[in-house]
Amino acid sequence: MENSIQIQVNGEQRSCRADTTIGDLLRELAIQAERVAVELNLEIMDRKDFDDRRLKQGDRVEILSFIGGGAPVSAQAIGRGCTHAG
Amino acid sequence: MQDDRLIIAGHEFTSRLFVGTGKYKDFAETKKAIEASGADVVTVAVRRVNITDRSKENLLDYIDPKKYTILPNTAGCYNVEDAVRYSRLARAAGVSDLIKLEVLGDERTLFPDTAGLIEAAKILVKEGFIVLPYTNDDPIVAQKLVDIGCPAVMPLAAPIGSGLGIRNPYNLKIIMEMIKVPIIVDAGVGTASDAALAMELGADAVLMNTAIAGAQDPIAMAEAMKYAVQAGRLAYKAGRIPRKLYATASSPIEGML
Numbered sequence: 001m002e003n004s005i006q007i008q009v010n011g012e013q014r015s016c017r018a019d020t021t022i023g024d025l026l027r028e029l030a031i032q033a034e035r036v037a038v039e040l041n042l043e044i045m046d047r048k049d050f051d052d053r054r055l056k057q058g059d060r061v062e063i064l065s066f067i068g069g070g071a072p073v074s075a076q077a078i079g080r081g082c083t084h085a086g
Numbered sequence: 087m088q089d090d091r092l093i094i095a096g097h098e099f100t101s102r103l104f105v106g107t108g109k110y111k112d113f114a115e116t117k118k119a120i121e122a123s124g125a126d127v128v129t130v131a132v133r134r135v136n137i138t139d140r141s142k143e144n145l146l147d148y149i150d151p152k153k154y155t156i157l158p159n160t161a162g163c164y165n166v167e168d169a170v171r172y173s174r175l176a177r178a179a180g181v182s183d184l185i186k187l188e189v190l191g192d193e194r195t196l197f198p199d200t201a202g203l204i205e206a207a208k209i210l211v212k213e214g215f216i217v218l219p220y221t222n223d224d225p226i227v228a229q230k231l232v233d234i235g236c237p238a239v240m241p242l243a244a245p246i247g248s249g250l251g252i253r254n255p256y257n258l259k260i261i262m263e264m265i266k267v268p269i270i271v272d273a274g275v276g277t278a279s280d281a282a283l284a285m286e287l288g289a290d291a292v293l294m295n296t297a298i299a300g301a302q303d304p305i306a307m308a309e310a311m312k313y314a315v316q317a318g319r320l321a322y323k324a325g326r327i328p329r330k331l332y333a334t335a336s337s338p339i340e341g342m343l
Contacts, residue, residue, distance in 0.1 A: 010134045029137050035146055036135060037178035044178045062134065064175050066145055068107040068116060069131025069161050069295075 005057040016055065023051035025061065036065045090319065092290055094268055095216045095237040097155060097184070099126040102285070103315040104157070104270060106295025110304065113148040119298055120149065122308035128154045129186055129293065131161050132176045151181065157218070159186040164199070169206045173215060185210060186240070188220045196246040196273075200227045204234065211235040220272050223257040225264050238267050240293060243284060244274025247296040251280035255287055262288040278307075278314035285318025286326065 003018045009025070016025065022045060026033050038045045039062040045053060055061070092099045104127040110116040120128060128149055149156070158176035163169040166189060173185045189206050191199035198221050210217050211234055219231050223241045231239050241261055244250035251274065252258065262269050268290035275281050275294045284292045292315055301307035 010137050012137070029135075031135055031137075032144075035144060035179070037132070037175040039175065044174050047178070063137065064132050065135050065179055066130040066156065066158060066176075067133045068110060068113075068145055069129060069133075069159055 005055065005059075007055050007058070008060045010061070010063055020055050021051050022049075022053050022055065022061070025055065026050065026063070029063075031063060036063050038063055090323075092268060094218070097216075099155070099291075101126045101312070101315075102291040102319055103281070103311055104129065104272075104291055104293035105298060105308070105311075106293070107145060107149065108161075108295050109299035113143055113145060115304060116145070116299075117148040119304045119308040120154070122305045122312065123298065124312040126155055127157050127291075127293075129157045129159050129295070132158055132172050132179060155184070156180055156182070157184050157186050159220075160188045162190070163188060164190050164193075166202045166206045166209070169202070170209050173206075173210050174213075177215070182216070183214055184216045184218065186218045186220060198222050198242070200224065203227075204230055207231055207234050207236055218270070223254045223261065225257065225260045228261050228265050228269075232265055232267050236267070238270055238290070239265060240270040240272035242273040243271050243280065244276075246273040247300075248274050249276030249297060249300075250274050251276050252283050252287070255283070258284070258289070259287050278310040281311050281314040282318035282321070285315055286321050288322055289318075291315075 004015050005018050006013060006015050022038055023033065033047060033050055041060050092102055101124045103123055103125045105120055105123050105125040106129045107116050130145060158180060160169040160172040163172055169187060169189045176185055177183060187203065187207060189199045189202035191197050200222055203219055203221060207217050207219055217236045218238050218240055219236050220240045221227055221231060228239045228241060241258060244253045270291040270293050271284040271289045272293040275292060275297045281292045298304050298308045298311060
C-alpha cells in the first residue's frame, strides 16, 4: 500500500497510515495519553504535541508507563538507543 | 505524630515509611499492602507499555496519584546515560520532578555505582529534577550528593532485596550526624525490627519493597512496618538510655528489711 508506512513501536514492526499522528497511534492501541511518556527516535515528546506530530517511515516509537518497582525488571526494559546499539 | 511531618523539597509527608510496588502477586494485593503500610510515598518503575496485550491493567488504576506521591525510580539502569534517559521519561509520564535515582554498578550486588550516581545527579539537578539518590552507606559520597543539590539522600542498609537488615549502623549514624538533609534508609530491610533500628539511629524515613512484598503475608507485614517505623521514630525522639556494662537497680534499696 502506497499510503502506509512501516514504523517500530516498542521494538516491534508495525504498519500504519502515512498521516498517523502519535495521538492516533495511542488511540489505536487503546493507551491513555496522560499516563504514558512517548519517545520518538530518542526524543521525548511533549504530550501537547501528540496530535500534531506525524509519524514517518522508519520512525522508532517507545511508549512507556509506570509499573510496579522496586526491583529491576530488566526483561521489560526499553531497547538501547540507536546511537549506542550493540 | 501529626506535628512530625517529613519535608523534602517542599513536599510534605505524614508517614516516614516509603514503599515500593514491585514483586506483588497482583495489583489488588499491591493496593492493600500500601494501604496497610500507611505510606504517602510509593515508588514505581518506568517500563515499556505492553502493546500486544492491552488487557493488562495499569498500576495507576490501583494507586491513585492524587492520594499518593508517586516516586519513579531508575531501577535497572547501569550507566549514567540510561539513568538520565529514564528520569526524563519518568517526568514525561508523570506529573512531578521527583526521581529516585539509581545507577547500579553490578547485577549480583545491585550496589550503587557512586561515581555514575554523582555524574547523573549533577545532570538531573541542573534540569530541575528533585533527585533522591540511592547510594552506598558512604558519608563522603552522601555529602557530595548534597553539595550537588540533592534534597535528601538514600543510603542502603544492605543489598536490595537481601533482607540482611542494617549491616553498618555506624556508617549510617555518621551519615545522619554529618548530613543536614533528610536521610532515607533504602534497601536491605528484612523485618520490622530492622526498620525500627533504622529510625532509632535517626533516619528520617525508611524505604522498602521486598521486605513487605516478599513476606508470607504482605499485608500484615506492611502493617508491622508501619508500627515499626512509628515506634523507631518515637524512640529516637524520646532519647534512649546509654548502654552500660553492669546493672543499675531500678527499685530503691531504702525500705528493704
